[in-house]
Amino acid sequence: MTITQLRAFVAAVDGGSFTAAADALGVSQPTVSALIRKLEEHHRLPLFIRTGRRLTLTAAGSELLAWARQIVETAERADEALVELRGVQRGTISLGVLRNANFYFLPDMIELFHRARPNVQLRLFGQNSFEVVEGVREGVLEAGIVVLPVPDDELEVFPLIQDEVLWASASPDHVAQPVTIDQVVSNPVVLYDVSHSWNDPTRRQLSERAQERGLRLEPQFEVEYLEAALELVSRGLGDTMVSRAVTRSAHFPDGIHVAPFETPMYDTIAVIRRRNSILSPAILELIDIVSALLRQRAPRIVGEAPPAPASTNE
Structure with a gap:
């Protein structure tokens, strides 16, 4: 039993003849006859009494009709749902985002997308980049926005922008000029993203710079969120x-001063x-x-977004 056979059966009942069913389905009358015969x-049961000009259901045909209608209607609704999803009309999408997405793009992204696609449900996971990687690998997330570098086994990576990393302090003297790693380790340090510690890409850059100078970066305080660190x-x-980009956000606190590093440091968002x-x-x-918002706030472009679906088959 196939959905095509059931469609032919329902169309024959509704039209009263195989000819009417063929017209409704856009096929030939012998095709409808063959589908119902199969x-x-x-x-091994007749579904119609084939006498006179109009088809009459047998007991087996009457028993099948309600089930056939339900199956055909369900299949049609499923097809409509996929067509609507392809047209970005409704459905649910899951995207992993970097932990500090709220400072970069999150509220504006949600508002812009919702205005354009009000019936699409968004599931946004604001995690550390390493957790986003695992979610994408496992298929829990369709895609992710992360800070590089990340382990790229089984992944394709599309860099979007580079955003300069700055050093922030409440003391203007600490950031009166471009900052060296020697100056960083000479004062108390607050770092965020404690759950992943030195797996965090930006932390690793700082640590590597300290090691190159024979120094050790030991934070005085470690917290989970950037907001708490600030x-x-x-x-x-x-x-x-x-x-x-964080310093340009409306969420960035007053009274905090920033300066670049003597040797510039960048986060690459991908x-x-x-x-x-x-x-x-x-x-x-x-x-x-997301790409458009990032380029407004951190316009150092390093790559392009992923290609459209058709391009991935080339």
Whole structure:
């Protein structure tokens, strides 16, 4: 029993003849006859009494009709749902975002996408970049926005922008000129993203610079979120690292001063997806919004967003 056979059966009942069913389905009358005959042969039961000008259901046909209608209607609704999703009309999409996405793009991204696609549900996971990588690898997330470097086994990486990393302090003297790693380690340091510690890409850059100078970077305070780190900095308890885009955010606290590093340091923000996967139009549209927002706030462009779905088959 196939959905095509059931469609032919329902159309024959509704039209009263195989000819009417053929017209409704856009096929030939012998095709409809063959489909229904195969259905009858499969179950070894006649479905119609073939006398007179109009078809009459047998007991078996009457029993099958309600089930056939339900199956055909369900299949049609499923097809409509996929067509609508392809047209970015409704459905659910899951995107992993870097932990500090709220400072970069998150509220604006959500608002812009919702205005364009009000019936699409967004599931946004604001995690550390390493957790986003695992979510994409496992298929829990369709794609992710991360800070590089990340382990790229089984992944495709599309760099979007570079954002300069700055040193932040409540003391103007600490950031009166470009900062060296020697100056960083000479004062109390506050670092965030404690769950992943030195796996964090930006932390690793700082640590490597300290090691190259024979120094050790030991934070006085470690917290989970950037907001908490900035609060401690504003109270004069230590200094921390921030990206330039964060300093341009309306959420950035007053009274915190920043300076670049003597040797400039950058975060590279990228889109990741599973290797050879095809992103849905909805997720591609969302990534386009993120890319545009990032380029407004950190315009050092280093790459392009993922290609549209058709391009991945080339």
